[in-house]
Amino acid sequence: MSKSRMNRAERAQLAMMLEVSAFPKPGNVDRCHDYETTRLEHFLASTILVRPALERAERREGTAGDLILEAVELTSTHAGGNTHFGAFILLIPLILGGDIAGAERVVRETTVDDAVLFYEAFGKTRVRVLSEHELDIHDPRAVEEIRGRGMTLYDVMLYSAKNDMVAREWINGFQLTRKGADLLKLSGCGSGAIVEAFIELLSSEPDTFVIKKHGRDTAGEVMQKAREVRDGLRDISAFDQECIDAGINPGSIADIIIASIYIALGEGWAWDC
Amino acid sequence: MSKSRMNRAERAQLAMMLEVSAFPKPGNVDRCHDYETTRLEHFLASTILVRPALERAERREGTAGDLILEAVELTSTHAGGNTHFGAFILLIPLILGGDIAGAERVVRETTVDDAVLFYEAFGKTRVRVLSEHELDIHDPRAVEEIRGRGMTLYDVMLYSAKNDMVAREWINGFQLTRKGADLLKLSGCGSGAIVEAFIELLSSEPDTFVIKKHGRDTAGEVMQKAREVRDGLRDISAFDQECIDAGINPGSIADIIIASIYIALGEGWAWDC
Numbered sequence: 079m080s081k082s083r084m085n086r087a088e089r090a091q092l093a094m095m096l097e098v099s100a101f102p103k104p105g106n107v108d109r110c111h112d113y114e115t116t117r118l119e120h121f122l123a124s125t126i127l128v129r130p131a132l133e134r135a136e137r138r139e140g141t142a143g144d145l146i147l148e149a150v151e152l153t154s155t156h157a158g159g160n161t162h163f164g165a166f167i168l169l170i171p172l173i174l175g176g177d178i179a180g181a182e183r184v185v186r187e188t189t190v191d192d193a194v195l196f197y198e199a200f201g202k203t204r205v206r207v208l209s210e211h212e213l214d215i216h217d218p219r220a221v222e223e224i225r226g227r228g229m230t231l232y233d234v235m236l237y238s239a240k241n242d243m244v245a246r247e248w249i250n251g252f253q254l255t256r257k258g259a260d261l262l263k264l265s266g267c268g269s270g271a272i273v274e275a276f277i278e279l280l281s282s283e284p285d286t287f288v289i290k291k292h293g294r295d296t297a298g299e300v301m302q303k304a305r306e307v308r309d310g311l312r313d314i315s316a317f318d319q320e321c322i323d324a325g326i327n328p329g330s331i332a333d334i335i336i337a338s339i340y341i342a343l344g345e346g347w348a349w350d351c
Numbered sequence: 352m353s354k355s356r357m358n359r360a361e362r363a364q365l366a367m368m369l370e371v372s373a374f375p376k377p378g379n380v381d382r383c384h385d386y387e388t389t390r391l392e393h394f395l396a397s398t399i400l401v402r403p404a405l406e407r408a409e410r411r412e413g414t415a416g417d418l419i420l421e422a423v424e425l426t427s428t429h430a431g432g433n434t435h436f437g438a439f440i441l442l443i444p445l446i447l448g449g450d451i452a453g454a455e456r457v458v459r460e461t462t463v464d465d466a467v468l469f470y471e472a473f474g475k476t477r478v479r480v481l482s483e484h485e486l487d488i489h490d491p492r493a494v495e496e497i498r499g500r501g502m503t504l505y506d507v508m509l510y511s512a513k514n515d516m517v518a519r520e521w522i523n524g525f526q527l528t529r530k531g532a533d534l535l536k537l538s539g540c541g542s543g544a545i546v547e548a549f550i551e552l553l554s555s556e557p558d559t560f561v562i563k564k565h566g567r568d569t570a571g572e573v574m575q576k577a578r579e580v581r582d583g584l585r586d587i588s589a590f591d592q593e594c595i596d597a598g599i600n601p602g603s604i605a606d607i608i609i610a611s612i613y614i615a616l617g618e619g620w621a622w623d624c
Contacts, residue, residue: 084400084428088399088400091399092396092399095392095395095396095399096392099391099392099395109382109383109391110382110383118372118382119368119369119372119541119542119622119623120623122368122372122395123365123368123622123623125399126361126364126365126368126398126399127357127361129402155357156623157623157624158623268392269392349392349396350392350393350396350429350430350431351430
């Protein structure tokens, strides 16, 4: 089997594995850093256990909501909590659609049932909820409201796009996914390129997961410091430690980088150098 | 999906992932150490890419030689060289047979064709050859000789058992695999237990991969130092660094530990604590 014959499911698994193995990725779980309750092994176990959902997506046996739910269920068997919810939101349509243009069609064709299944998946993660304005799956009225309003999963993402950069990818044609893939290819090969692309995205976009957890000011400071790292004015390891000490983990940009690696691998980018 | 419903292929993949992620494992690639040409990502990529062979073993579609060859082929697409040849020699019969007793039946029933396929697999790895007495696959007479002598794959392992502790597992009822699994369960859970079991095996058995590469004296010294680590008389990280600096990697014991983790997981040992 040559690299080019790698199937989509394997490509997605490799992307998940490569992202978590690359280091230092300031603030996130990486090869050299765990959080107390979520460790490297949890991320890697999810990478292995999710395969049936990814393969089903590759065979187009299922819809986005259904497959995101299955991916979350398969990877919720360990104690590490949610590891890849955001990544699945991006990978599932990318696998279903084949490429970014195909994924754009997939997301626009999602249904109200997809939205309901997505909320079921959401309820099985421990993802931070933004505010009382979010539709809360633990509130029995949420599903009722989705059905009542006739919201598709695309509509849910549209509704969330303002405050969630992963949801925004569904709406804007996977812009940051595309940008990350281009950055990877510009940065050469292997895990060094992943770190560079991560720092570049972190420099240019406030991470919405950081905003939800720590507010806009902190997210802005992280962006500024990432710029200084990129420009050689700040040490990446010190920045990493600072983020970890403060519990600042730019998890949404990490999710997008996984999608970027998936795309870049499909376009011949070499992880192995 | 509950943990107990994990299938055999996934269990083997988790075992491979957990072994390479555990650290410090003196001398071997682990979460914190690469060798120049073989890195953590190579081991993890093999863990992902081998799945079709493991699933075929689970469905009993194939024989030991055939499946070991497929496993090697699937994991030889990256530049990291052979990562898990020894592990596959143990995992494939364990998956085919279901448990150690089943694996013992599987290995005794191997055929001459299995031996020929195994030598084909061997030729695709860059595994260190012991001496001029080995049957060398690059020598066209080797296959002829296997056929001429009517050697089954079990016979090949019997022939190699004196100098190769992985081959010896086929002959002695997977003794060290069993011992490693028992050690894991005695040592508690998670990666700490993997490191403890690894040190304990390293203390009690000379690693035949180290013998082939560095000779018996070095292997004996490694064993003695591992005993001192076990007894709290030597620092594990310093020992790890010393091994790495000297290129001493006890790879056969690492292969056996993978098989031990596979067995222990099937008996309820918790990787996740």
